[in-house]
Amino acid sequence: MSDAKIEKYLDIFELCQDPFEVFSVWYEIAKKEEKNPDAMVLSTVGLDGKPNSRFVLLKRFGKEDGFIFFTSLLSRKSQEIEKNCFVSLLFWWENTGGQVKVRGKADRVSEKEADEYFNTRPRTAKISAWASQQSQPLKSYEELLERFERLKKEFEGKDVPRPPYWLGFRVIPFEYEFLIYTQERLHKRILYYLQDGVWKKTYLNP
Numbered sequence: 001m002s003d004a005k006i007e008k009y010l011d012i013f014e015l016c017q018d019p020f021e022v023f024s025v026w027y028e029i030a031k032k033e034e035k036n037p038d039a040m041v042l043s044t045v046g047l048d049g050k051p052n053s054r055f056v057l058l059k060r061f062g063k064e065d066g067f068i069f070f071t072s073l074l075s076r077k078s079q080e081i082e083k084n085c086f087v088s089l090l091f092w093w094e095n096t097g098g099q100v101k102v103r104g105k106a107d108r109v110s111e112k113e114a115d116e117y118f119n120t121r122p123r124t125a126k127i128s129a130w131a132s133q134q135s136q137p138l139k140s141y142e143e144l145l146e147r148f149e150r151l152k153k154e155f156e157g158k159d160v161p162r163p164p165y166w167l168g169f170r171v172i173p174f175e176y177e178f179l180i181y182t183q184e185r186l187h188k189r190i191l192y193y194l195q196d197g198v199w200k201k202t203y204l205n206p
């Protein structure tokens, strides 16, 4: 698609009072145009009160379901979310020139949801989930590889269950910001925010 055409498809703010509709349309375009449409930066408030960010993958999203990603409860991000559930998600879709920020409240998904998704993962990714004590110090990279190989043998001929510490979070938004990037730096920005349970919107200076 040409840049002008993409911009036209993205520019649907006047049509959508609900930001979830905007996100859904943008995501459909991103799926066609982008190499990594699901990569999003998750920012949390660190245990020291300072911001912290990393990429995670968006695995599912829905109007009521929120934005779901999976991770380890041993990880730094999980510990941070347990202390302060407010997070920010950020997508940058380079080919389409769309940036989306979602601020919201994160909550654990159910064990059932985690099982369902875990069971769709390739076997090696399942074993990696057992091998990694995510975010904990590691003496050397070799130590991780050895643990992975040992577990591979242990699980030979058996199903690999979900580790009890491997779960997901859903982010329920209270604010969305969409930006259409333009070469002239006259980016089009629009903020959707919740006021008394109703979505309001306003354009912002770029």
Ligand SMILES: Cc1cc2nc3c(=O)[nH]c(=O)nc-3n(C[C@H](O)[C@H](O)[C@H](O)COP(=O)(O)O)c2cc1C
Binding pocket: 039, 053, 054, 055, 056, 057, 058, 069, 070, 071, 072, 075, 076, 077, 078, 134, 135
């Ligand atoms: C493109 C990309 C996608 C990633 N997806 C995930 C993910 O879905 N879940 C996850 O736990 N880590 C994912 N990671 C690794 C995280 O960025 C991070 O290094 C890890 O989760 C530990 O973060 P923490 O110590 O802040 O908790 C991804 C990394 C990249 C580069």
